[in-house]
Amino acid sequence: MTILGGEPGGAVRHANRWPVLALLCFSLLLVAVDATVLHIAVPALTAALEPSAVQLLWIIDIYSLVVAPLLVTFGTLGDRYGRRGFVLGGYLVFGLASLAAAFATTPLALILARAGLGVGGAMIMPATLSIIRQVFTDRRERAIALGVWGAVAAGGAAVGPILGGVLVEHFWWGAVFLINVPLLLIALPLAIRLLPPTTRHPHPWDALSAVLSVAGILALAFGLKEAGYGHTIGRGPAVLVFALGVALLVWFTARQRRLATPLLDVALFAQRGFATGVACVLLAIFALVGLELMLAQYLQLVLGLSPSGAAIRMVPLMVAAIVGGLTAARLLDRLGLRATMSGGLALTALSLTPVLGWGVEDHPLTLAMCFVGIGFGVEVALLAASDTIMASAPESRAGSAAAIEETAYELGAGLGIAVLGTITTIVYAPALVVPAELAAGPAVLARESLAAAAHVAEELGGPVGASLLAGARLAFVTALHSTVLVSIAFLLVTAVAVAVLLPRRQAAPVVERERERVAA
Numbered sequence: 001m002t003i004l005g006g007e008p009g010g011a012v013r014h015a016n017r018w019p020v021l022a023l024l025c026f027s028l029l030l031v032a033v034d035a036t037v038l039h040i041a042v043p044a045l046t047a048a049l050e051p052s053a054v055q056l057l058w059i060i061d062i063y064s065l066v067v068a069p070l071l072v073t074f075g076t077l078g079d080r081y082g083r084r085g086f087v088l089g090g091y092l093v094f095g096l097a098s099l100a101a102a103f104a105t106t107p108l109a110l111i112l113a114r115a116g117l118g119v120g121g122a123m124i125m126p127a128t129l130s131i132i133r134q135v136f137t138d139r140r141e142r143a144i145a146l147g148v149w150g151a152v153a154a155g156g157a158a159v160g161p162i163l164g165g166v167l168v169e170h171f172w173w174g175a176v177f178l179i180n181v182p183l184l185l186i187a188l189p190l191a192i193r194l195l196p197p198t199t200r201h202p203h204p205w206d207a208l209s210a211v212l213s214v215a216g217i218l219a220l221a222f223g224l225k226e227a228g229y230g231h232t233i234g235r236g237p238a239v240l241v242f243a244l245g246v247a248l249l250v251w252f253t254a255r256q257r258r259l260a261t262p263l264l265d266v267a268l269f270a271q272r273g274f275a276t277g278v279a280c281v282l283l284a285i286f287a288l289v290g291l292e293l294m295l296a297q298y299l300q301l302v303l304g305l306s307p308s309g310a311a312i313r314m315v316p317l318m319v320a321a322i323v324g325g326l327t328a329a330r331l332l333d334r335l336g337l338r339a340t341m342s343g344g345l346a347l348t349a350l351s352l353t354p355v356l357g358w359g360v361e362d363h364p365l366t367l368a369m370c371f372v373g374i375g376f377g378v379e380v381a382l383l384a385a386s387d388t389i390m391a392s393a394p395e396s397r398a399g400s401a402a403a404i405e406e407t408a409y410e411l412g413a414g415l416g417i418a419v420l421g422t423i424t425t426i427v428y429a430p431a432l433v434v435p436a437e438l439a440a441g442p443a444v445l446a447r448e449s450l451a452a453a454a455h456v457a458e459e460l461g462g463p464v465g466a467s468l469l470a471g472a473r474l475a476f477v478t479a480l481h482s483t484v485l486v487s488i489a490f491l492l493v494t495a496v497a498v499a500v501l502l503p504r505r506q507a508a509p510v511v512e513r514e515r516e517r518v519a520a
Helices: 017-032 042-049 052-080 083-102 107-135 139-168 178-192 209-230 234-258 266-270 270-303 306-315 315-335 336-357 366-390 395-431 440-446 450-461 462-501 510-519
Strands: none
Touching: 017 083, 017 107, 017 139, 017 178, 042 052, 042 107, 042 366, 042 450, 052 083, 052 209, 052 395, 083 107, 083 178, 107 266, 107 395, 107 450, 139 266, 139 306, 209 234, 209 270, 209 395, 234 266, 266 270, 266 462, 270 306, 270 366, 270 395, 270 450, 270 462, 315 336, 336 366, 336 395, 336 462, 366 395, 395 462, 440 450, 450 462
């Protein structure tokens, strides 16, 4: 490792620290974008692979559901065996999984490839912060580096649908994955050259805890989806799988409380501010990512926009999220923790209410205003939640607090798609009135999802196809209203809980210093 010596306090500075930061942020961007890049690609993907409603949900959210429980596992293993190796290994897994996803010919193949992407992403993400902490020994520079890292993490998910729209419009749905391969072929030799060797810390690692967390979350999601539609195993067995998932997570929690060095420090949830902050992160991301998927389909399949046209309509969401991230620290300082967090959640809920009055007609100005309110409100609430999470944890447990926060982000994304997608499916199928002339087979396929109905309508053509598409659009709007109502309820309940449970001011260091502790 090349270093420049002679810093106060005996610290040394990595000569390539800024190129290392650029490489790590690029790695993080790939991981963050992949969580949402498929949102705009749903219609094209459905037409090509014809997945069932449940398979479509798995294709979209298996990534986040795999990343969430593995973040802590790979973070611990990275400390034990060296973070550099996990970044390089993550590149290889991510690249191979991207190649498999791009050329998948069946829904199951794509689900498995997306799960592989989740494994690769979970190997890369935890190591980025740790390596930043290693190479940026100067506190001022480290704060700048962490600010850049945070901006990339926040912006990646918002960029995903826009990138996906452009690629689908000009190429095909597999291009959203294939683009990762040449980028990783460039990044891998750079990482071998630039990333420094990392110190190994022989922390204990409990394999059973890792298995319980992954199996519990996946069983929970599987049972939830199947209970809503009952395609694969039926609703009765699905409820049992859901209960098994709950039992595994209860076992996981109890085991963490008994271990001397737990995989996940659940004792932190005894702090009221910490628990409230984590709940805010999970529910804010739950609403944002789940609704982003539904609204992306609304733009394309109800309003009839092209993939790139739908992506352009979502630009206000991305811009507002960036502005929210840049101004949230100032709002937090002026208004206090409680008002900033609960106000951000309430603004998000308020911005969603116009959707309840929408039909199949276009509302471009109202849509843009809704996206602005949602993006700004969620980002402000998330930064305030991050502040209270880190401020509520002792400095010695800052790493555990950061791991729980990252897990809440990914789990919120996965569960948001699972829950809101299941609600959409439950409401959409019975609301769809199919034309009497439609045969039984196409009618069953049309009831799977709006994307499937649009595919059937395109193949049928003529008055029957037009009638089916019109009915499917109305049914989807009814389902969208239901998901929005659920999201508004979750957001408002969380906003009230924040206002009641949190103090007006947080007696803790400012946001920038807390962000720095994340990497410590």
